[in-house]
Amino acid sequence: MFNYGYFSFASKDELLSKAAEYWNPGKVKFWQDAGTPMVIDRREGYRLHDMSGKTLIDLHLNGGTYNFGHRHPELVEVLKSGLDYFDMGNHWFPSVARAAFAEKLVKTAPHMKYAIFGAGGAEAVELAIKTARYATKRKKIVSIIKGYHGHSGLSVATGDERFSKIFLADRPEEFIQVPFNDPDALERVLKNGDVAAFIIETIPATYGFPMPEEGYLKACQDLCHKYGAKFISDEVQTGLMRTGVMWGWQGYGLKPDIFVCGKGLGGGIYPISACMVTEECGQWQVEDGAAHISTAGGSELGCLVGHHVIEMLQRPETVSNIDFVARFFAQSMAEMMARHSDIFCGVRQRGVVLGLEFDHPEGAVAVSRALYENGVWAIFSSLDKRVLQFKPGVLKDVDLCQEIIDRFDTAMPRARQLLSEMGRTW
Amino acid sequence: MDMARLNVPDRDLSSARMKVVRAAWAAKYYRSFDRDAVLRIAGAVVKAGHDKAGHFAEAAVRETGYGVVAHKTLKNQLCTFELLNHYRDLDLVSPRVDADRKIIELPSPAGVVFALAPVTNPVATVYYKAMLAILSRNAIVLSPHPLAKTCSAEAARHLAAAAEAAGAPSGLIQCVEEPSVPLVEEIMASDKVNVIMATGGTAMVRAAYSSGNPALGVGPGNAVAYVDPSAAVDAAARCLVDSKSFDNSILCTNESICLTQQQNRGNMERALRTAGAHICSADETDRLRDYLWQDGAFNAEAIGKSAVWIAKQAGIRANDAAKILVPVVEHPGQDDLLFREKLCPVLTLTAATDFDQAVTFAAQAAKRGAGHSAAFHGTDQRRLIAYSSAVPVNRVVVNAPCSQGAAGFATHLPPAFMIGTGFAGRSSVGENVGPQHLVHWTRIAFGRDVPADLSALDIEALARKPASAPVPVMAATTASAAEPDLNRDALRAMILEELRSLKGASE
Numbered sequence: 005m006f007n008y009g010y011f012s013f014a015s016k017d018e019l020l021s022k023a024a025e026y027w028n029p030g031k032v033k034f035w036q037d038a039g040t041p042m043v044i045d046r047r048e049g050y051r052l053h054d055m056s057g058k059t060l061i062d063l064h065l066n067g068g069t070y071n072f073g074h075r076h077p078e079l080v081e082v083l084k085s086g087l088d089y090f091d092m093g094n095h096w097f098p099s100v101a102r103a104a105f106a107e108k109l110v111k112t113a114p115h116m117k118y119a120i121f122g123a124g125g126a127e128a129v130e131l132a133i134k135t136a137r138y139a140t141k142r143k144k145i146v147s148i149i150k151g152y153h154g155h156s157g158l159s160v161a162t163g164d165e166r167f168s169k170i171f172l173a174d175r176p177e178e179f180i181q182v183p184f185n186d187p188d189a190l191e192r193v194l195k196n197g198d199v200a201a202f203i204i205e206t207i208p209a210t211y212g213f214p215m216p217e218e219g220y221l222k223a224c225q226d227l228c229h230k231y232g233a234k235f236i237s238d239e240v241q242t243g244l245m246r247t248g249v250m251w252g253w254q255g256y257g258l259k260p261d262i263f264v265c266g267k268g269l270g271g272g273i274y275p276i277s278a279c280m281v282t283e284e285c286g287q288w289q290v291e292d293g294a295a296h297i298s299t300a301g302g303s304e305l306g307c308l309v310g311h312h313v314i315e316m317l318q319r320p321e322t323v324s325n326i327d328f329v330a331r332f333f334a335q336s337m338a339e340m341m342a343r344h345s346d347i348f349c350g351v352r353q354r355g356v357v358l359g360l361e362f363d364h365p366e367g368a369v370a371v372s373r374a375l376y377e378n379g380v381w382a383i384f385s386s387l388d389k390r391v392l393q394f395k396p397g398v399l400k401d402v403d404l405c406q407e408i409i410d411r412f413d414t415a416m417p418r419a420r421q422l423l424s425e426m427g428r429t430w
Numbered sequence: 431m432d433m434a435r436l437n438v439p440d441r442d443l444s445s446a447r448m449k450v451v452r453a454a455w456a457a458k459y460y461r462s463f464d465r466d467a468v469l470r471i472a473g474a475v476v477k478a479g480h481d482k483a484g485h486f487a488e489a490a491v492r493e494t495g496y497g498v499v500a501h502k503t504l505k506n507q508l509c510t511f512e513l514l515n516h517y518r519d520l521d522l523v524s525p526r527v528d529a530d531r532k533i534i535e536l537p538s539p540a541g542v543v544f545a546l547a548p549v550t551n552p553v554a555t556v557y558y559k560a561m562l563a564i565l566s567r568n569a570i571v572l573s574p575h576p577l578a579k580t581c582s583a584e585a586a587r588h589l590a591a592a593a594e595a596a597g598a599p600s601g602l603i604q605c606v607e608e609p610s611v612p613l614v615e616e617i618m619a620s621d622k623v624n625v626i627m628a629t630g631g632t633a634m635v636r637a638a639y640s641s642g643n644p645a646l647g648v649g650p651g652n653a654v655a656y657v658d659p660s661a662a663v664d665a666a667a668r669c670l671v672d673s674k675s676f677d678n679s680i681l682c683t684n685e686s687i688c689l690t691q692q693q694n695r696g697n698m699e700r701a702l703r704t705a706g707a708h709i710c711s712a713d714e715t716d717r718l719r720d721y722l723w724q725d726g727a728f729n730a731e732a733i734g735k736s737a738v739w740i741a742k743q744a745g746i747r748a749n750d751a752a753k754i755l756v757p758v759v760e761h762p763g764q765d766d767l768l769f770r771e772k773l774c775p776v777l778t779l780t781a782a783t784d785f786d787q788a789v790t791f792a793a794q795a796a797k798r799g800a801g802h803s804a805a806f807h808g809t810d811q812r813r814l815i816a817y818s819s820a821v822p823v824n825r826v827v828v829n830a831p832c833s834q835g836a837a838g839f840a841t842h843l844p845p846a847f848m849i850g851t852g853f854a855g856r857s858s859v860g861e862n863v864g865p866q867h868l869v870h871w872t873r874i875a876f877g878r879d880v881p882a883d884l885s886a887l888d889i890e891a892l893a894r895k896p897a898s899a900p901v902p903v904m905a906a907t908t909a910s911a912a913e914p915d916l917n918r919d920a921l922r923a924m925i926l927e928e929l930r931s932l933k934g935a936s937e
Contacts, residue, residue, distance in 0.1 A: 078439045085437035308436075321448030324600055328455035401622070402454045 016055040047074035063382040071268035079271040093304035105307035117283035121302025125266030126154025131279035136201035152210035194231035201234040206252030209241040212391025213359030237263040248355035276306030358394040368392035374419035442608035452601035457569035476510035478592030489581035496734025501677035509557035532876035541624035552578035565865035649855035651682040652799030658808025666807035667701035673831030675753040683836035695781040706753035715757035762791035801855025803836035
């Protein structure tokens, strides 16, 4: 019996049938078919407890939402303390939490002027696109093929048509896509002089973290400026120290005109996102501050949590830990690849952002399942199923990291078996 | 003060928890360092420590108000080259093979050491414990006494920088910046701490033993120095005065009581006076007792202060050159407060009717500092052994100052600022603590009757991991170094190389 006081379920099976009936049959079925029918019950640190009692180490982290792990005690303490004083707040008025958090964020990126808040990553992307259009008085937005920036009206139009066509939300006349790692393709589009912005994830997550080639991002930024367009960095998955620096673009020597962050900004306990803009881009806030309104955006509780998230990330101990985790997985994955070279063929890594390549079109689906069976939860990349997203959190300790690698090693024979059942393609 | 409107999590505690996590990473890498690397790091650290021994001695006296700069400098120095030289040939890194007994031993360092440093010897303890960790291939998180936190943290940072510059993993030596009792209690109980080195007040040492983690804790001392009629009394008196005035007697190894025989007492008083002691009259003895113990507790303001300063406070007219104060208790007994431990240059003189009474008294008095130290002055070896057997201590310093002698200056005992008080002193360790206490050994034992030829074993080669990548050495805080951009091409090249060699082997 799963009695939660407010509701109860007799079993995991009952929950799954109710979820399919009232919530989302497609998603329920998908995970059952994939062999990873997880229903997260309790969670703490970097461990998830499925309703079945199975425990999993979380390497999905919802794209960095659980950068600090689940329910980090310090963040929970901050939020609880905030609830004794604040609520979401009234978005019309200035507030202490919003002002303090905005200042804290701007100080992490001194060439930025304002922090504009949303409740989720898509809203922040929405803000970024609107801001770029305001600043350039142009409409067209360029993104990369297989890019991903969210599911709201403007953000979904930048992404893969899988997510837009079904809702008739694709807008090919305004939203143009170019291949990744191809600055020439971008220039051909920019040349027309009607592009407001180029938006790109610093390392495209949903595409499986393919690494930008040397100089590619800088070339894109320079091209944007050459043709009067804005360069927008989507830092939802690469921000918050996940690449070893606070913002991924800092590691590539960029100075984006606008960048967005979300996910882990709320510590996994209170949703908040931000769109950071330069003074020039943010002029609409001077002209008409209420041009964009969001009741849940920049909630004071979210600001309080986000403020503490940034502070925790800036601690020397955290910075050092990230370095240890990153180097541990660099070394361990090289060893794993040597041991399992028949199926495991590549590692993409920057900091604690890793994409593991498997030698099969759906290799990462099989590996995800094999890992799941061995107590590790890592998700494949939606738009490149050869690649497993492998995302350790910034506070993982040495024992847990070693446990992950030990489980990974144990899971490889099972992955090999699943792959042979799926049929090799060569 | 303007009270915060919100409750803020204890930043110092979080930071301390993270230091332990970081230490565990450092320990993981450091435990595979070879002996040369360990000695190179140790060498760099002792040099750095020696260079600033005086600076930190001054800082410690300034911050705590205890002790004497020159003497603290010496103590700090003792923990540098002298300590390293003492342990240089103690190999805690290489596997050992005993071919005759068919046993192979592999060293297994503790991992993360959590070490308390007392207010009395803050920097010397930081130096000493950091060196023990380095020599035993452990990472250490130091937690200084709150009244010595600044100089301790500064000293730890100084040593850490030297260690890292010599190739140690980042985070090998760390120090809690804002220690508090709740913080120490929580960290001591952390399952990420592998061993605690506890020096400090009895309460803290007991807390370490109660934490649930393995602990090396040491108890207080109350050293009795027995001066036998066979002693060269002037030399003995000089030892006593030197020892008791050393660092204003802040070491727990300092003599608390000078015990002699009645026949020798006058001679002893004269010799002590000649050596620079102020011998108290009966009235002065009473004043001193009343000053040092108020409401039954030792007066903390006297700790580590000079004899002249204490004399003034107690209302005793002593010469400005007086190095120590000697209250005289005519007859040895158990109840006089002056027979208790005194971390200040006050040495209680008493005289027994004969050797047997002296031994009985010494054994009783030493119970207050059980397992710790005692001293013997004289040449009668039969009495020396009788005295040492009867007094419940783990070291007896002979014809030398006990302060320095028990801690490894002036004797051949290991240099130490953790004087194991053994079972008698409720401690798990009975000798001067060294790096060997922070390493256990995995013992590979062959059957007695099973043939095993270990004489030609190249254990070093076998112990090496087959495909181990170079151990990363990292500087964490700078932006460029904190950007672990593992060159993908290099990695791929490495893998390909690896694969080629594998293929080559199978073809």
